[in-house]
Amino acid sequence: MTTKKKRTPHSQNDRWVVIVADPAVETPKKDESDPVFVRLRNPSTDEASLYLFGSGDVQLYEVKAFNEDFHSWFIGQAVQRDGRLLYVTPMDPLYLLLPYLIKASEEGKFQPVDQVVIDEEFPACSRLLSCTRSLASLHYVAEEKDVGSRKFHRYSQEKTLQWLKKKVERTVTALRRSTVSVGEGVKSTTYIRVKQEAREEDYVRYAHGLISEYISEDLSRALQTHLQLPELSSPKEVEPPSKKRKLSDKPVESAEDYTKFNSSDFARKPPKKMSAAQKTLAKVDKTGMKSMSAFFSPKVKDEKK
């Protein structure tokens, strides 16, 4: 089935099914405002994506849409056509601050961060500096200088790559614990996928892919070199095109600006480099199979207007 049934566009969507980290919805302390969804510049796409500031802006959350074609909800005694599941998970604000620091570093001098994190198009970006972790973690990506009572910062790619490498290492550990198959899994006749022993490189590459959804392409490439991940020589699609899941490289389809969430489906492109065994496997008819790795893509693409 390569053709897709034409559907009428989602019209008046005014309900969303969300799984949210508990701290984000705890009753605000006195004098603190309710949480707010805001649009900020996505560091990977440079376009608008939806995020949430918790009460008092102390914590930033990512809003990610998990989306499979042809799904709808029953909620109590009602139908909800939009079958997306949204996730609200805590996010490291440093990923969003980084592009501003990098941009400012073109001038090569130390600057106060509040003069750097300014964006006419996304005025809410300055609120990132209110997050508890923001100022305390700038030293991971920038050199710091104290002048009087003021702090000045200058982006350092070297420090940033070290910081990102630690992120990759943490992610590799989490992937090992998880049921996510980072290599090409094999599906048995019972349709239950068996998690295979994956090589260290597969884990690192997968983790690099996940982290790359939060950084620019340039930085992603630099990180790949820093991690000493070999370049992928012959990119090949592992799956037949018809079996590929619809990835979220396209904007979430809807004119509703509410629906501009981060990436729609946790799907990820299959690894591009294949081992000999994988190449053999790739020749096998995989009708009915879907790549496990297809589920996690933090591939973040979003519409702008």
Next chain:
Amino acid sequence: MSSNCSVTTLQLDSIGQTEPATVHLLPCEIEHDGPAEVSRFFTATIKDRKHEKTVSFRGRGLKGQEVSCPQGYTGLVLSEVNKPGSDQEDRTVKVSSVFHNLTYWNLETPPNSDDGIVMAMAWPDLAEAIHGPLDD
């Protein structure tokens, strides 16, 4: 026209007034938004088997299972309060239902660990690795 300046407030005081909702994720798109007699025509015919639930929907056999929200996470249904006329205005959503588990349904295929929704439940752990503070 971009409207990156407008924000959407999540009204938390509404959370106390909600009732838990039963939530099902169906393997088809239903071109409808609004009330439906879910318990009469759907829930009532669900059969609890050993490893799966089964139900017939529009003549098709569905197989499903219940999954819980990841630890430390809660399911919410948010709904918009007073939709504004333009995308320049700030908006407000309230919590209309709370859920701690949901039932997802496959068409024909028995529920298994390869199902998208099961994979999605693993996301918070990975997100913590990607976004949690470094311990040093």
